[in-house]
Amino acid sequence: MNRTELAILGLLAYGPKSGYDIRQVVEQRLGHFWHESLGHIYPILKRLHRKGWVHRRTEPGRAGPQRHVYSLTSDGRAALEGWFREPIEPSPPRNELLLRIFLGRLAEPEDLVRSVSEYRDRRREHLERFRDIARTLEAEAAEDPDLTFWLLTLDAGVRAAEAAVAWADDALERLEPLAASNAPHRHGKDEPA
Amino acid sequence: MNRTELAILGLLAYGPKSGYDIRQVVEQRLGHFWHESLGHIYPILKRLHRKGWVHRRTEPGRAGPQRHVYSLTSDGRAALEGWFREPIEPSPPRNELLLRIFLGRLAEPEDLVRSVSEYRDRRREHLERFRDIARTLEAEAAEDPDLTFWLLTLDAGVRAAEAAVAWADDALERLEPLAASNAPHRHGKDEPA
DNA sequence: GGTCTCATGTAAATAGTTACATGATTAT
DNA sequence: ATAATCATGTAACTATTTACATGAGACC
Numbered sequence: 184m185n186r187t188e189l190a191i192l193g194l195l196a197y198g199p200k201s202g203y204d205i206r207q208v209v210e211q212r213l214g215h216f217w218h219e220s221l222g223h224i225y226p227i228l229k230r231l232h233r234k235g236w237v238h239r240r241t242e243p244g245r246a247g248p249q250r251h252v253y254s255l256t257s258d259g260r261a262a263l264e265g266w267f268r269e270p271i272e273p274s275p276p277r278n279e280l281l282l283r284i285f286l287g288r289l290a291e292p293e294d295l296v297r298s299v300s301e302y303r304d305r306r307r308e309h310l311e312r313f314r315d316i317a318r319t320l321e322a323e324a325a326e327d328p329d330l331t332f333w334l335l336t337l338d339a340g341v342r343a344a345e346a347a348v349a350w351a352d353d354a355l356e357r358l359e360p361l362a363a364s365n366a367p368h369r370h371g372k373d374e375p376a
Numbered sequence: 377m378n379r380t381e382l383a384i385l386g387l388l389a390y391g392p393k394s395g396y397d398i399r400q401v402v403e404q405r406l407g408h409f410w411h412e413s414l415g416h417i418y419p420i421l422k423r424l425h426r427k428g429w430v431h432r433r434t435e436p437g438r439a440g441p442q443r444h445v446y447s448l449t450s451d452g453r454a455a456l457e458g459w460f461r462e463p464i465e466p467s468p469p470r471n472e473l474l475l476r477i478f479l480g481r482l483a484e485p486e487d488l489v490r491s492v493s494e495y496r497d498r499r500r501e502h503l504e505r506f507r508d509i510a511r512t513l514e515a516e517a518a519e520d521p522d523l524t525f526w527l528l529t530l531d532a533g534v535r536a537a538e539a540a541v542a543w544a545d546d547a548l549e550r551l552e553p554l555a556a557s558n559a560p561h562r563h564g565k566d567e568p569a
Numbered sequence: 570g571g572t573c574t575c576a577t578g579t580a581a582a583t584a585g586t587t588a589c590a591t592g593a594t595t596a597t
Numbered sequence: 598a599t600a601a602t603c604a605t606g607t608a609a610c611t612a613t614t615t616a617c618a619t620g621a622g623a624c625c
């Protein structure tokens with residue numbers, strides 16, 4: 184069962200939505216751990232409809248483009264519930280920064296330092312953003328029955344970002360000396376064995 | 377420029393390899409942050425050859441299947457060096473566990489608890505494995521010029537896994553009470569708004 | 570004799586992104 | 598006027614996995 188299908192079913196369980204709506208929700212609420220493009224959402228909605236997991240209604244009395252609103256059918260809800268019962272299998276890792284570090288001996292140390300710095304900055308921004316959102320949610324959605332779950336996803340983001348920043352700080356301490364000793368007088372780079 | 381192409385170029389920079397060899401190295405050395413399947417490696421090698429980034433040599437005097445050994449050309453090395461100079465753009469997130477947590481109100485709390493427990497166990501195993509490998513490397517490859525870089529990738533894994541386990545522990549503390557109050561007397565599940 | 574590892578590759582399918590195409594409404 | 602937002606969808610492309618197909622040699 185496709186992950187995108189599940190994500191969409193999950194969001195529809197909270198109420199009917201158009202493809203465009205789904206995109207908004209994914210971007211605004213799931214953005215820190217999930218991503219979907221419109222070019223993917225529309226075909227998947229079509230597929231879900233073919234399978235009978237969603238019902239499609241065209242909003243009447245609209246000028247311009249038609250608005251199609253989708254809602255969960257009972258089959259769709261059953262599929263969603265089935266997913267919750269299934270184990271999650273880890274997705275194969277692909278961390279481009281770590282690939283670059285691993286091959287680090289082939290690179291100019293300054294390039295590694297820059298790569299890690301940029302990563303650290305990005306993760307620091309995430310950290311602040313996640314904390315901000317968590318604070319806002321705690322204040323403005325204090326009564327929401329979903330609050331616990333949302334805070335858990337944010338906390339996961341915060342912890343991961345903290346660990347990433349701490350790693351990057353440490354990595355920079357080890358990489359900067361290499362760049363410093365390399366910079367003053369540059370000959371040709373050593374060929375790897 | 378394709379990430380798999382880069383990974384393969386990077387490994388070939390350490391010496392000529394066959395597709396099969398590359399698979400072994402990816403699995404054994406890059407396994408904690410990178411993945412490639414054979415069905416992907418072979419076509420990519422073909423493509424790299426077409427682009428003139430690798431040279432292909434068929435090993436003579438072998439019975440059975442031919443062994444094709446690839447090595448970097450200077451164009452290939454240039455491509456690799458270009459990559460080091462380029463910024464890394466973050467890949468769109470897709471965290472299935474967090475998706476499940478986010479939609480948690482739709483699930484049975486026990487299912488959430490199980491999902492998080494399994495995740496925690498998996499990450500704990502990673503943690504031990506990474507620490508093991510780091511210890512082994514420090515002892516057996518103390519002189520290797522790549523050691524620093526390898527240890528950095530492992531440290532990233534260790535820190536990420538530690539943060540993940542800590543998060544999971546905390547999440548379980550918040551989710552288990554929900555499961556407990558749910559389990560004794562189960563009526564129908566509440567419908568979401 | 571059977572299974573594991575070595576060794577290559579192709580084919581089919583799935584997943585997903587980006588660019589294209591269209592056009593109304595609303596705010597500046 | 599013009600840009601942004603609302604709104605849908607398709608087409609082309611890229612990436613990637615899994616299954617299939619083949620066969621030798623080594624080990625048990």
